[in-house]
Amino acid sequence: MADTLVLTPQQIIRKKAAGEPIQPDDSEMTRKHTIVVLVENSIGAFIRVINMFSARGFNIDSVTVGPTEDSSVSRMNIATVGNSRIIAQVLRQLSRLVDTIEVTDLTTTDYVERELCLLKVCYTKDSRSEILDVSDIFRGKVVDITKKTMTFELRGPSQKIDAFIDMMLPHNIVEVARSGRVAMQRDI
Amino acid sequence: MKYDVHTKVQPVVTGDALPKVRPELTTKGQHMSGAEILLRSLEAEGVKIVFGHPGGAVIHVYDEMHRIKPQFEHILVRHEQGGTHAAEGYAKATGKVGTVLVTSGPGATNTVTGIADAYMDSVPIVVFTGQVPTGLIGNDAFQECDAIGISRSITKHSYLVRDVSDLARTVKEAYHIARTGRPGPVLVDLPKDVLLAKGPFVYPETVNMRGYAVPAEGRVEKLERAAQMIEESERPLFYVGGGAVNSDSSELLTDIARHTGIPVTTTLHGLGAFPEDDTLALRMLGMHGTWWANQAIQHCDLIIAVGARFDDRVTGKLDSWAPHAKVIHIEIDQSCISKNVFADCAILGNVRNVLEQLRPMVKPKDTTEWLKQIDVWRQECPLKYEQDGKLRAQGVIENLRDKTNGDAVVITDVGQHQMWTAQYFRFLHSRTHITSGGLGTMGFGMPAAMGAAFGMREIGSSRPVVCISGDGGFVMNAQEMSVAAAHKLPLKLAVINNRFLGMVRQWQELFHKERYSHTDLSDTNPDFVKLAEANHCVGLRATTPEECRQIIDEAWKVTDRPALMEFQVAKEEMVFPMVPAGAATGEMITDRMTPNSFV
Structure with a gap:
């Protein structure tokens, strides 16, 4: 249960006083977390979840919402950052909401994570082949092309998309649309 | 996972x-x-x-x-x-x-x-x-x-x-x-x-909400661990909050405390969950809690938190609160567990269910030494106020307590009178102390008292309903007086009038070099006796301890409508002891003479 995960400032001081070792990721280390929340399929339920984050001062990096195989249930994939104490609190606050059916933190498990990105970039005769090379390396797909711009579709883990955008930066990016992370636990 | x-x-x-x-x-x-x-x-x-x-x-x-x-x-x-x-x-x-x-x-x-x-x-x-x-x-x-x-x-x-x-x-x-x-x-x-x-x-007979479940029983392995922690502790302490009242666990808790010999301190909302005339009762803890309750917290080796949420008004500076204590937390709301204070053993469940499970698992303990130490603290710094023949708020509250033998439903507003009521009334029964704690809503007292009086009437209870309010807060919802009068509720409305927003004034005196910015109400206060009469209530006024006792007797004779008692008290009075906001619980100010080293 969660009380083995969490360390409050008070607990850290107590541990230090007792000369016990404190693992950095016990408390202070901030990391990314992907939390999957199954909620009742209604706008109100979705807003309550988001509202909880803002009302209690938690971070959100990205949120995706969509229906599941059961049309009365929506699945929210929430990407957030925090230390283990904060994340434990996030999970409890989420579970406590009336409309949440299941709350899972995927970060401590083996899971698949994907994000979709559309990226529009200006090209010239000189840069065209280099842009296409980069896209090839990242297994991007050209989904639209005009005389001045090309639009790529790219999917993969968020880090891959970060890296792709990074590589495209020197070439006059016009527009970037990212879907936010969706994730699912692997079956063992 | x-x-x-x-x-x-x-x-x-x-x-x-x-x-x-x-x-x-x-x-x-x-x-x-x-x-x-x-x-x-x-x-x-x-x-x-x-x-x-x-x-x-x-x-x-x-x-x-x-x-x-x-x-x-x-x-x-x-x-x-x-x-x-x-x-x-x-x-x-x-x-x-x-x-x-x-x-x-x-x-x-x-x-x-x-x-x-x-x-x-x-x-x-x-x-x-x-x-x-x-x-x-x-x-x-x-x-x-x-x-x-x-x-x-x-x-x-x-x-x-x-x-x-x-x-x-x-x-x-x-x-x-x-x-x-x-x-x-x-x-x-x-x-x-x-x-x-x-x-x-068609009114449904059952509810079906898949996302909403109510914790009831605690997990057995957690309870076993808790029982063992209690067994191993030398200086254990119950810290009891509103959850014990909400789950009507007062008798059960009292039984366990007496069975084990473990002393009990309560939060503001826990008042009444444990009879305050018991030798094991340490009264309220926290910012305006008793010296001995706070000393006990600072020196105990085990806190058994029962339906409490470790509010900042209880703990003060977190990292120096209860430095030697392990914590057992019995709590129905999972988000309260390890939110402010780490729980070494967290038992998620309904307080009543969990205490019922715990009762047969705990044995009587020898806490004589621990209680003796607490008694030393009790003698060290008792609750006291100046006895100089002037009418003082604490005296008014003691008089109200004596009039009712502590058997009354007491509703307070927010401010100094609220803390004095918590300190001096000695609550004996569950659900007899009603106040606005978390939000601290001035104007809560009068209408809440009216609601409580309707409740008492509905359940056929003869317990008097007493509202203790300050002059600042009373005015904020005084309009409901006429509603109480229309329904012939025999409310006792005590207005402790110091012609100031007393608690703000206290902070201004202690922490803002006596700059009393906009806390003086003497120009804007109504005539409370006339206000009562205009709202079809009885209005009474006292300015001396003698008059105080007289008007309380008079007010208790009124049975067909609310009686407002205005007590004009000294404005300089302060609530002590006090842990300044953000300070460590060990740094209590016990009276005016304590050096202001915390400013």
């Missing part, structure tokens, strides 16, 4: 809390208007009293009320905020759910303070707000406001009813959510067209 969601699995409803649906009221399937469905649902839910104020959006509900004469009483309050506080007072005094009915727009926004108060203090109330017709929502219609949006972060849950066929089920769920688990306010927004639409009325 899935996050522990075992609390999300099976909805548990504890036995007698749920009123049975009376079959004669569920005229099954009969077609009626939404307004009538609402009233019939309230009847089926066993509601006895509704605090409300009509308006355009709910006019059909009031029309149906006039026509069908439902089996509950409607109390017309004079301000919606007063209505919500009255519902809170009623709920806290009786343990039942309070009900509020108001119109849209300003009606809804006026309830916000009361809803926030109920949210912070875990008070079960259901607030029905009118709403403009669904077709007009979002059009900035007359008296429209987004009640759901405004109340989202101060309600346990809220509903916008879009279809008349959802109405009865929504009412059922709203009461279920408000009453069970950690209690709290639920808001139900009712568009006017839904109230006008016709639909079949």
Whole structure:
């Protein structure tokens, strides 16, 4: 249960006083977390979840919402950052909401994570082949092309998309649309 | 790994809390208007009293009320905020759910303070707000406001009813959510067209909410660990909060404490859960708690937290609070566990269920040395105030206690008088101390006392209902006095008048070099005796200890309406002991003479 995960400032001081070792990721280390929340399929339920984050001062990096195989249930994939104490609190606050059916933190498990990105970039005769090379390396797909711009579709883990955008930066990016992370636990 | 969601699995409803649906009221399937469905649902839910104020959006509900004469009483309050506080007072005094009915727009926004108060203090109330017709929502219609949006972060849950066929089920769920688990306010927004639409009325007998489950029993392995921690401890201490009152665990807790010999300190909302005349009672802890309770916290090696949430007014500076203690936390709300203070052993469950499980697992302990040490602290710094023949607030409260032998429902407002009441009244019974703790709402006292008095009348209790208020807070909702008078409630309203916003004044004196910025009320205070009389109440005034006793006797003779007692007391009085905000619990100021090293 969660009380083995969490360390409050008070607990850290107590541990230090007792000369016990404190693992950095016990408390202070901030990391990314992907939390999957199954909620009742209604706008109100979705807003309550988001509202909880803002009302209690938690971070959100990205949120995706969509229906599941059961049309009365929506699945929210929430990407957030925090230390283990904060994340434990996030999970409890989420579970406590009336409309949440299941709350899972995927970060401590083996899971698949994907994000979709559309990226529009200006090209010239000189840069065209280099842009296409980069896209090839990242297994991007050209989904639209005009005389001045090309639009790529790219999917993969968020880090891959970060890296792709990074590589495209020197070439006059016009527009970037990212879907936010969706994730699912692997079956063992 | 899935996050522990075992609390999300099976909805548990504890036995007698749920009123049975009376079959004669569920005229099954009969077609009626939404307004009538609402009233019939309230009847089926066993509601006895509704605090409300009509308006355009709910006019059909009031029309149906006039026509069908439902089996509950409607109390017309004079301000919606007063209505919500009255519902809170009623709920806290009786343990039942309070009900509020108001119109849209300003009606809804006026309830916000009361809803926030109920949210912070875990008070079960259901607030029905009118709403403009669904077709007009979002059009900035007359008296429209987004009640759901405004109340989202101060309600346990809220509903916008879009279809008349959802109405009865929504009412059922709203009461279920408000009453069970950690209690709290639920808001139900009712568009006017839904109230006008016709639909079949079937009041559901059960609720089915897959996302909402109520913890009841604690896990056995956690309980075993807790019992072992209690066994191994040398200086254990019960720290008891409002959860013990909400779950009606007072007798059980008292039994366990006496059985084990473990002393008990209570929070502001825990007052009354353990009889304060018991030798094991350390009284209140925290910012204005007793010296000995706070010393016990700082020196104990085990805290058994029972339905408490380690509020900042209890702990002060977190990292130096209870430095030697391990913590067992018995709690129904998972989000309170290890939120502020790490719980070495967290038991998620209903306080009553968990204590019932724990009782046979704990053995009597030898705590003689520990209690002896606490007695030393008790002698070191007793609660005291100057005895110079002047009328002082603490003396007034002691007189009220003597008049009632501590057997009264005491409602306080917020400020110095609230802390003095907590310190000096000595609460003996559960549900006899009602106050605004978390939100600290001035203006709570008078209407909450009215609600509590209605509750006492409903359950046929002869316990007097006493409201202790300051001159600042009393004025904020004084309009409800006339409502109490109209219903012939024999309320005792004590106004401790120091002609100042006393608690702010105290902070200004201690921490702001005596710059009394806008806290002097002497120019704007009403004549309280005349105010009482203008509201059809009896008004009395005392300026000396002798008069104080006299007017209390006189007030107790009034049985057919509220009696207001104004006590004019010294303005310089301060609440001691005190842990300054943000300071460590060990750094208590015990009197005026303590050097101001903390500034």
